[in-house]
Amino acid sequence: MARVYNFSAGPAVLPEEVLREAADEMLDYEGSGMSVMEMSHRSKPFAAIMEAAEQDIRDLLSIPDNYRVLFLQGGASTQFAMIPMNLMKNKVADYVVSGSWSKKAYQEAKLFGDARCVASSADENFSYVPDVHALELSDDADYVYICQNETIYGTVYHELPDTNGKPLVADVSSCFLSEPMDVSKYGLIYGGVQKNVGPAGVTIVIIRDDLVTDEPLPGTPTMLRYDTHVDAKSLYNTPPAYGIYICGKVFKWLKAQGGLEAMQQRNVEKAQLLYDFLDQSKLFKGTARTEDRSLMNVPFVTGSDELDAKFVAEAKKVGIESIKGHRSVGGMRASIYNAMPREGVEALVKFMQEFERENG
Numbered sequence: 001m002a003r004v005y006n007f008s009a010g011p012a013v014l015p016e017e018v019l020r021e022a023a024d025e026m027l028d029y030e031g032s033g034m035s036v037m038e039m040s041h042r043s044k045p046f047a048a049i050m051e052a053a054e055q056d057i058r059d060l061l062s063i064p065d066n067y068r069v070l071f072l073q074g075g076a077s078t079q080f081a082m083i084p085m086n087l088m089k090n091k092v093a094d095y096v097v098s099g100s101w102s103k104k105a106y107q108e109a110k111l112f113g114d115a116r117c118v119a120s121s122a123d124e125n126f127s128y129v130p131d132v133h134a135l136e137l138s139d140d141a142d143y144v145y146i147c148q149n150e151t152i153y154g155t156v157y158h159e160l161p162d163t164n165g166k167p168l169v170a171d172v173s174s175c176f177l178s179e180p181m182d183v184s185k186y187g188l189i190y191g192g193v194q195k196n197v198g199p200a201g202v203t204i205v206i207i208r209d210d211l212v213t214d215e216p217l218p219g220t221p222t223m224l225r226y227d228t229h230v231d232a233k234s235l236y237n238t239p240p241a242y243g244i245y246i247c248g249k250v251f252k253w254l255k256a257q258g259g260l261e262a263m264q265q266r267n268v269e270k271a272q273l274l275y276d277f278l279d280q281s282k283l284f285k286g287t288a289r290t291e292d293r294s295l296m297n298v299p300f301v302t303g304s305d306e307l308d309a310k311f312v313a314e315a316k317k318v319g320i321e322s323i324k325g326h327r328s329v330g331g332m333r334a335s336i337y338n339a340m341p342r343e344g345v346e347a348l349v350k351f352m353q354e355f356e357r358e359n360g
């Protein structure tokens with residue numbers, strides 16, 4: 001059995017060590033005689049898994065004590081609604097629309113109140129991050145919302161907006177744990193884990209205590225209230241138990257790699273390999289503005305739909321998988337998350353060089 005280099009945007013590559021460990025423990029988790037999949041979420045071994053997972057992510061991100069960590073379901077998309085339902089006290093929120101995911105969040109928030117778009121990069125097909133230096137924020141905004149890394153367009157914020165004291169809410173789905181972040185600068189951080197952290201089905205929310213309200217918008221379902229999950233320590237109902245267990249293993253793996261500083265260094269080096277090649281290539285061209293390029297998602301095109309399709313097909317033959325770009329950008333996209341080894345990026349660049357020689 002040969003493993004491929006999987007450049008999928010998500011669900012995505014996971015560390016091989018984690019998969020092997022999970023395989024070893026599949027039938028008998030630590031002498032329990034059962035798989036974590038079969039285990040009560042109220043059992044002792046599972047309580048220990050949850051506790052360790054929370055502690056490890058707290059250690060990795062140096063999460064301050066006045067923040068809660070929640071392991072929820074419903075994907076990142078459920079947060080598009082949960083955020084306004086719980087945070088929109090004045091029914092006003094300011095959104096920066098830098099791609100499809102922030103646009104979706106913005107549109108969902110409009111269901112609940114006056115969501116305002118305070119900056120957008122739609123004019124150039126979201127190929128850049130809008131200038132967030134001098135945003136004209138609403139005086140009565142309950143929060144300011146960004147998607148920190150836009151998975152489809154391959155852009156990332158290198159500087160956070162000045163929110164003038166208003167809580168900053170960030171979707172970090174596609175850059176979660178790829179580098180250190182200062183949690184205290186945010187009111188709420190969340191992400192689906194299926195890109196950089198674990199299997200699909202778990203959404204992690206990190207929320208500052210004062211934003212956990214017992215008065216969400218009227219009619220907010222119990223399951224969509226943050227206080228429900230804070231009070232029950234993510235065990236109000238059956239949590240995505242197996243997914244949390246894998247996330248916990250990935251946290252331990254990240255620690256063993258040297259933590260998020262070490263990951264950042266590796267991610268910068270990996271991305272640099274690819275961007276350096278793109279910058280000198282006569283055939284391939286990156287689509288995101290240079291200053292805003294993501295370390296995680298790298299979209300690129302040849303300029304010809306036919307050649308793009310040929311590239312994707314031939315790449316697959318040499319074990320370079322899921323490199324096709326999202327339909328809204330076209331071309332190719334290499335997602336090079338934490339678990340993508342440097343050798344995978346080297347193999348991709350080598351293949352691109354060969355392809356250029358033969359087709360350029």
Ligand code: PMP
Pocket residue numbers: 010074075076077078101147149150151152171172173174192
């Ligand atoms: N936000 C971002 C940045 C994403 O990349 C995605 C998924 N591709 C989502 C939100 C939606 O995630 P989910 O499928 O977990 O709802």
